[in-house]
Amino acid sequence: MDVHVNPIEGEFQEEVLRVFALEALEWIREIKVALLDLEGIPEAARAHILYESIRRNLTNLKGSAATVDLPSMGNLAFMLVPLLQHMQKDRGVATWDYSGPLQQGLGALSSVIHLLAMAETKGLVVGDLESITRGQADALQNAVTKARSTPPSAVERPESDRYLVETAKIIAALLPLKRTRSFTSAPIRKLAELVLRRVHAAQEIESSTLPAVALRHIMRELQDADERFLDEMRQRGAAIQKVLEEIKTDSISPTDYQSRIRTALREVAFLYPFIAAVDATEILEFLHGLETVLINMLYKQITVPTQHMEAVGTRLATLGVMAQEWVDVGRKEWADIEKIFTELMGDYFNPQAPVSSTIYRASR
Numbered sequence: 001m002d003v004h005v006n007p008i009e010g011e012f013q014e015e016v017l018r019v020f021a022l023e024a025l026e027w028i029r030e031i032k033v034a035l036l037d038l039e040g041i042p043e044a045a046r047a048h049i050l051y052e053s054i055r056r057n058l059t060n061l062k063g064s065a066a067t068v069d070l071p072s073m074g075n076l077a078f079m080l081v082p083l084l085q086h087m088q089k090d091r092g093v094a095t096w097d098y099s100g101p102l103q104q105g106l107g108a109l110s111s112v113i114h115l116l117a118m119a120e121t122k123g124l125v126v127g128d129l130e131s132i133t134r135g136q137a138d139a140l141q142n143a144v145t146k147a148r149s150t151p152p153s154a155v156e157r158p159e160s161d162r163y164l165v166e167t168a169k170i171i172a173a174l175l176p177l178k179r180t181r182s183f184t185s186a187p188i189r190k191l192a193e194l195v196l197r198r199v200h201a202a203q204e205i206e207s208s209t210l211p212a213v214a215l216r217h218i219m220r221e222l223q224d225a226d227e228r229f230l231d232e233m234r235q236r237g238a239a240i241q242k243v244l245e246e247i248k249t250d251s252i253s254p255t256d257y258q259s260r261i262r263t264a265l266r267e268v269a270f271l272y273p274f275i276a277a278v279d280a281t282e283i284l285e286f287l288h289g290l291e292t293v294l295i296n297m298l299y300k301q302i303t304v305p306t307q308h309m310e311a312v313g314t315r316l317a318t319l320g321v322m323a324q325e326w327v328d329v330g331r332k333e334w335a336d337i338e339k340i341f342t343e344l345m346g347d348y349f350n351p352q353a354p355v356s357s358t359i360y361r362a363s364r
Helices: 009-040 044-067 071-088 096-116 122-149 168-180 191-202 212-244 254-277 282-300 306-315 318-350
Strands: 093-095 164-166 209-211 359-360
Touching: 009 044, 009 096, 009 122, 044 071, 044 254, 071 122, 096 122, 096 254, 096 359, 122 254, 164 168, 164 212, 164 318, 168 191, 168 209, 168 318, 191 212, 191 318, 209 212, 212 254, 212 306, 212 318, 254 282, 282 306, 282 318, 306 318
Parallel strands: none
Antiparallel strands: 093 359, 164 209
16 A cells, blocks of 8 residues: 655655744834834835835745745735735725734744744644644634724824924933933833834835824834733733643543643744734743743643642742733833823824824925
8 A cells, every 4th residue: 555655754754944043033123113114104116126025925925834834824914915915905004904914924923833833843743733723814804804893094194293303303202211221220210212213114215204194103002012011911821820830730642631731832823923022021931931842842742740739839820910011011101101291292192192094294
């Protein structure tokens, strides 16, 4: 009887997956850089180049995923193309209802690709990564459906949206806050530096100004990332903690044991984009360590001493508090930055003013 043998196996399969992971990480990096550039609403020619770069990288990712038998990952990349095309329809407009899901899908892809890159034996994790990616694709589809159910409406540009502020004045206003933060022993998040980086990314190369509405958009988006981070940490941290409690019982079957660990790995993978968005380094390092422990338990059948698991569980129980403290530190810094911008721009910068889903290019 003939036995079918997969031509891509063993060491060759590992090498193929390793090369794919490295290439995919680079494509993701280039996409993120291009999206950051697009947030500054560049001129039409530059925007066209950026959109084409993103589309090309997504196409490369989809095609390569298919060649290494990761169809769900390829499908997720393919789902992002229509979102990109919708954003490109009006060259001077960036629609958050679609760029939001695009960022969500990109974060999901980044998470699973990082997991693949980190795995010691990549062939063993392919099945689990496909399962994780299918769940993320379903979540993305729900976000896209919600976006499409709310048709965009024409928005009259208020006077404040046409107000331009000198970038040099923004930088000069933030520098004292940056210097003050560097000399304090209290916990800080260095948000002034983060805002400055976003300001530079949003500013066109030949321009010395930035619309006040773009600055409000930057602030609102960064603060929203804090709230999403906090919500996800609470929900998924509790789910991971529950798994660790369940796998400690002697009565759990080997099948259920593996299923629970896969659930925990899936929750960790979902958390990475939200943690990276707020630069919570300490939490990120802990999750990297937890992920390594779980992977060893699942794929190497390593038994972790009860005392060590208890310590992990105790640390995990504090993540919600750590996340809240991280957000609280940020709120104080955000308030200081808003005060600076209000003093600089007066009524033209109102942090409570609604930021429309459409950001218009200011007249030059």
